[in-house]
Amino acid sequence: MSATVLDLNQLRRSCSACALHELCLPTGIDRADLERLDAAIRDKRSVERGKALFRQGDPFRSLYVVRSGTLKTYVEDEAGSVQVLGFALPGEIVGVDALAGDVHQCSAEALERSSLCELPFAQLESVVRDVPALQHQLMRVISREVVAEQSHLVMMGKQQAQERLASFLHSLAGRYARLSRDPSVLTLPMSRYEIANYLGLVVETVSRLFGRMEDAGILAVNRKVVRVLRPDLLAELCGSQRSSSHGGEAH
Amino acid sequence: MSATVLDLNQLRRSCSACALHELCLPTGIDRADLERLDAAIRDKRSVERGKALFRQGDPFRSLYVVRSGTLKTYVEDEAGSVQVLGFALPGEIVGVDALAGDVHQCSAEALERSSLCELPFAQLESVVRDVPALQHQLMRVISREVVAEQSHLVMMGKQQAQERLASFLHSLAGRYARLSRDPSVLTLPMSRYEIANYLGLVVETVSRLFGRMEDAGILAVNRKVVRVLRPDLLAELCGSQRSSSHGGEAH
DNA sequence: CGGGACATTGAGTGGCATCAAGGCGTGTGG
DNA sequence: CCACACGCCTTGATGCCACTCAATGTCCCG
Numbered sequence: 392m393s394a395t396v397l398d399l400n401q402l403r404r405s406c407s408a409c410a411l412h413e414l415c416l417p418t419g420i421d422r423a424d425l426e427r428l429d430a431a432i433r434d435k436r437s438v439e440r441g442k443a444l445f446r447q448g449d450p451f452r453s454l455y456v457v458r459s460g461t462l463k464t465y466v467e468d469e470a471g472s473v474q475v476l477g478f479a480l481p482g483e484i485v486g487v488d489a490l491a492g493d494v495h496q497c498s499a500e501a502l503e504r505s506s507l508c509e510l511p512f513a514q515l516e517s518v519v520r521d522v523p524a525l526q527h528q529l530m531r532v533i534s535r536e537v538v539a540e541q542s543h544l545v546m547m548g549k550q551q552a553q554e555r556l557a558s559f560l561h562s563l564a565g566r567y568a569r570l571s572r573d574p575s576v577l578t579l580p581m582s583r584y585e586i587a588n589y590l591g592l593v594v595e596t597v598s599r600l601f602g603r604m605e606d607a608g609i610l611a612v613n614r615k616v617v618r619v620l621r622p623d624l625l626a627e628l629c630g631s632q633r634s635s636s637h638g639g640e641a642h
Numbered sequence: 643m644s645a646t647v648l649d650l651n652q653l654r655r656s657c658s659a660c661a662l663h664e665l666c667l668p669t670g671i672d673r674a675d676l677e678r679l680d681a682a683i684r685d686k687r688s689v690e691r692g693k694a695l696f697r698q699g700d701p702f703r704s705l706y707v708v709r710s711g712t713l714k715t716y717v718e719d720e721a722g723s724v725q726v727l728g729f730a731l732p733g734e735i736v737g738v739d740a741l742a743g744d745v746h747q748c749s750a751e752a753l754e755r756s757s758l759c760e761l762p763f764a765q766l767e768s769v770v771r772d773v774p775a776l777q778h779q780l781m782r783v784i785s786r787e788v789v790a791e792q793s794h795l796v797m798m799g800k801q802q803a804q805e806r807l808a809s810f811l812h813s814l815a816g817r818y819a820r821l822s823r824d825p826s827v828l829t830l831p832m833s834r835y836e837i838a839n840y841l842g843l844v845v846e847t848v849s850r851l852f853g854r855m856e857d858a859g860i861l862a863v864n865r866k867v868v869r870v871l872r873p874d875l876l877a878e879l880c881g882s883q884r885s886s887s888h889g890g891e892a893h
Numbered sequence: 894c895g896g897g898a899c900a901t902t903g904a905g906t907g908g909c910a911t912c913a914a915g916g917c918g919t920g921t922g923g
Numbered sequence: 924c925c926a927c928a929c930g931c932c933t934t935g936a937t938g939c940c941a942c943t944c945a946a947t948g949t950c951c952c953g
Contacts (some may be wrong), residue, residue, distance in 0.1 A: 466796055468881060474796045488792060490785035496792060516778065523771050533784055534741030540791040541739060541747060545717055545725045547798035548842040552909065583932060591799040593910055598933050614918080614932085630719060803941065834900060844942060849901050865900085865950080894953100901948065910940090916933070923926085 406432065409458070409508075427518050436509050438462070438501040444485065446498045451489035453509045457481045460505020461580045465588075466497045475589040477539065478502070478581060480566050487536050502580040547591050555590040556600045557628035560610075564619060577617045604628075657683065660709070660759075678769055687760050689713075689752040695736065697749045702740035704760045708732045711756020712831045716839075717748045726840040728790065729753070729832060731817050738787050753831040798842045806841040807851045808879035811861075815870060828868040855879075 435458060438444050444455060447466060462479040476497055479485045488496040490512075519526045542562075546555050564574035579586070587597040601617075604610045609625055611618040619625055657680050686709060689695050695706060698717060713730040727748055730736045739747040741763075770777045793813075797806050815825035830837070838848040852868075855861045860876055862869040870876055 466792060468796075470881065472800055474799045476792055476795060487785055488788050491782050491789055496789050516774070520771075520774055520777065523767070526770065526777065527767065530781070530784065531742050533781065533788070534738055536788050537739050537784070537791065538742055538747050540788065540795065541717060541727055543795055544727060544791065544798065545719075547795065548725045548839070549723055588799070594932080595911085595934085596909060599909095602933075630721065833898095845900080846902085846943085847941060850941095853901080896953090897951090899948105899950080901946105903946085904944090906941105906943075908940095908942090909938105911938075912936085914933100914935080916931105918931085919929090921926100921928085923924105 406508075427522060432508055432510055435506055437504070437506045440501055440503050442501055444499040444501065444507065445489075445495050447495055449495045451486070451493045451495055451512065453511045454484055454486040454515065455499075455507040455509055456484050458506040458508055461502045462499050462505055463502055463581060463585060463589075464497045464499045473588060475585055477543065478589070481570055484532050484536070487533050490533075502585075552590075552592055552596050553600055553603070554629060555592065556586075556597060556604070557625055559586065559590060560617065560619065561625055561629050564622070564625075575619045575622065577619065579615045579617060657759075678773060683759055683761055686757055688755070688757045691752055691754050693752055695750040695752065695758065696740075696746050698746055700746045702737070702744045702746060702763065704762045705735055705737040705766065706750075706758040706760055707735050709757045709759055712753045713750050713756055714753055714832060714836060714840075715748045715750045724839060726836055728794065729840070732821055735783050735787070738784050741784075753836075803841075803843055803847050804851055804854070805880060806843065807837075807848060807855070808876055810837065810841060811868065811870065812876055812880050815873070815876075826870045826873065828870065830866045830868060 436444075436455070438460070444462060457479050459481055462485060463475055464477050464479065464485060465473050465475045467473050479499070485499050485507075486495070515529075519529060542558075546558055550558065560577065563577055563579075567577065568574040581589075583594045583597050587594045590597065601610065601612045604625075605612050607624070609619070609621045609628070611620055687695075687706070689711075695713060708730050710732055713736060714726055715728050715730065715736060716724050716726045718724050730750070736750050736758075737746070766780075770780060793809075797809055801809065811828065814828055814830075818828065819825040832840075834845045834848050838845040841848065852861065852863045855876075856863050858875070860870070860872045860879070862871055
């Protein structure tokens with residue numbers, strides 16, 4: 392390798408040069424600290440479609456930030472039954488579940504060719520020790536995971552099938568917007584099975600709902616490409632109907 | 643106040659003297675560091691039954707560790723619909739959801755008179771800065787939250803009503819055991835409504851399931867006191883039936 | 894002892910899962 | 924290049940589990 396190539400690699404994997412750095416590490420970290428962080432990050436890793444980044448039960452070594460592509464995280468019980476926990480888009484972190492027990496509690500698999508920043512935890516911790524702003528930031532990022540799962544729980548606990556799909560698409564559109572992608576054209580890298588599973592439904596129901604929402608003029612669905620024609624109506628469907636039932640007050 | 647009273651208070655709020663310190667801060671923190679942690683903890687706080695520790699939307703100031711009693715955490719949408727997210731027992735932490743946005747994303751309410759350690763976050767952070775072991779430990783505790791929510795999600799996504807109640811009771815028994823309480827005698831501080839809501843069910847269903855499990859000789863239910871007569875059968879019900887359906891493989 | 898909240902029990906219904914075909918796009922091999 | 928086959932998705936018919944509605948029972952507190 393020539394020096395030029397090395398420099399390019401160096402630049403490419405630099406956090407300060409990363410288009411996503413405001414997503415994974417929004418604020419309060421100055422240039423000098425960013426360089427220290429860079430030093431802790433191993434060369435970025437690439438995962439092919441269908442391949443696992445890590446599997447449930449693997450020993451914990453690193454956190455990962457998605458650079459490009461999409462992953463799904465899921466747990467699988469002894470009977471082989473799967474529950475999809477979430478989909479990780481660029482700028483989002485995976486692996487947080489493993490901090491508690493030093494073993495991954497879920498698996499992460501690429502839905503399309505994806506690249507990631509690997510953050511070896513031991514090194515990350517030592518940098519964090521010297522950079523208070525980074526420590527704060529890391530906890531914020533982890534906390535976001537907690538909040539995201541809470542939303543997922545509300546969806547599973549209180550929403551109808553149609554509200555769930557609407558919420559899913561709405562949330563996805565929001566995350567697309569944050570990535571400066573067009574939030575009205577969703578290209579879904581996950582299968583209908585994976586969407587259904589994530590929503591706690593079966594694939595037939597999801598398919599019917601896509602159809603119904605297309606008939607209602609809200610979406611234009613074409614295989615993996617979903618265009619949102621009426622974002623307003625989609626938003627309405629997220630928290631619609633059901634005035635009080637299913638337990639408005641829990642006490 | 644006399645000096646003696648002050649000393650007693652000092653002792654009572656000390657982490658090193660706390661019967662739960664192995665739960666909230668399991669390992670790797672020596673005596674000197676514990677004293678530094680003590681210094682960061684504000685006098686413990688007490689919350690009456692039905693009163694809120696904090697509410698959704700409140701500004702974030704502190705994390706809390708339950709010392710005694712039980713809390714519920716829940717979110718409430720604009721329509722007043724509630725989703726119970728979890729129940730916090732002694733040794734467990736609440737408030738983690740607020741780290742991301744400096745605002746509490748859920749409410750926490752005491753189900754019975756409870757006392758808590760308040761950990762003002764600003765001070766906690768500064769101690770954490772100087773005590774690497776504590777930093778690691780704090781992240782482990784937060785990660786536990788993530789893992790607990792993942793289990794909740796699996797329950798909501800893939801389990802039948804009966805499996806959900808069984809899993810709930812089973813998990814509660816395990817947490818009781820960790821607290822050296824008798825795991826075969828569960829005293830439920832939460833109402834049937836709250837249990838139902840947590841499980842994504844309605845109260846009638848929960849009531850019927852208690853009855854069914856009592857008929858099956860698994861439980862002896864008497865209002866808020868549930869005795870587990872057959873822990874083995876209870877454990878079986880947690881992951882029983884449903885060989886492959888509802889989406890064994892998600893791809 | 895009466896009122897109110899919480900809990901139980903029963904009958905009926907509806908939403909979503911299940912079962913079963915059939916279409917469509919993609920990739921592969923002849 | 925076309926034909927076939929496979930996986931994925933869609934569409935339809937049926938059934939069941941859990942929700943809904945309604946009434947009664949039980950405990951707690953004033």
